[in-house]
Amino acid sequence: QKEVEQDPGPLSVPEGAIVSLNCTYSNSAFQYFMWYRQYSRKGPELLMYTYSSGNKEDGRFTAQVDKSSKYISLFIRDSQPSDSATYLCATSGQAGTALIFGKGTTLSVSS
Amino acid sequence: ETGVTQSPTHLIKTRGQQVTLRCSSQSGHNTVSWYQQALGQGPQFIFQYYREEENGRGNFPPRFSGLQFPNYSSELNVNALELDDSALYLCASSLQGANEQYFGPGTRLTVT
Numbered sequence: 759q760k761e762v763e764q765d766p767g768p769l770s771v772p773e774g775a776i777v778s779l780n781c782t783y784s785n786s787a788f789q790y791f792m793w794y795r796q797y798s799r800k801g802p803e804l805l806m807y808t809y810s811s812g813n814k815e816d817g818r819f820t821a822q823v824d825k826s827s828k829y830i831s832l833f834i835r836d837s838q839p840s841d842s843a844t845y846l847c848a849t850s851g852q853a854g855t856a857l858i859f860g861k862g863t864t865l866s867v868s869s
Numbered sequence: 870e871t872g873v874t875q876s877p878t879h880l881i882k883t884r885g886q887q888v889t890l891r892c893s894s895q896s897g898h899n900t901v902s903w904y905q906q907a908l909g910q911g912p913q914f915i916f917q918y919y920r921e922e923e924n925g926r927g928n929f930p931p932r933f934s935g936l937q938f939p940n941y942s943s944e945l946n947v948n949a950l951e952l953d954d955s956a957l958y959l960c961a962s963s964l965q966g967a968n969e970q971y972f973g974p975g976t977r978l979t980v981t
Contacts, residue, residue: 850968856902856917857970860911
């Protein structure tokens, strides 16, 4: 079993839709959770960072962590064509150490 | 504030050769991590450098080595290149102990 599982998609939605992206992880010691966005042929860009369980909101983006089920989610409201990218979830067990990534989910938002 | 930069952008090497990739960290960041991203996969941690010393290593063989310089910039060296080393190599900088890692654009290495 991989440490972080993420459905690669692709996921296609119309502009304005609410998008839900999800990951599961296996190690209960993980307590730091991040979402990165990666455009084609570019480096990942940090979108959201959360510690332990709970929700965090930033504009159209909401990150959610449920440690009891080892499930992390990213919600995108009012999706835009510019949101079309690959979304990577990442986690780590200790602050400042290696990030463990999922495979990424490719999202396409059509206008 | 200057972001993370990497050079070169693209590189083509032959199996068995050696390669050096370079990274300049974001202004104020003292820790550099390197990741390998194969096509269709998430980044995989290679190693991290802090205070010019290796500060953690992933599951990569010793032919992957690195350096960090006093100005916090870093190099990744790969010896005896194999076809499977073809990937996007990403450098990320951060403050020591901080979880937020900021990535550069990557170097795309092709081994033929």
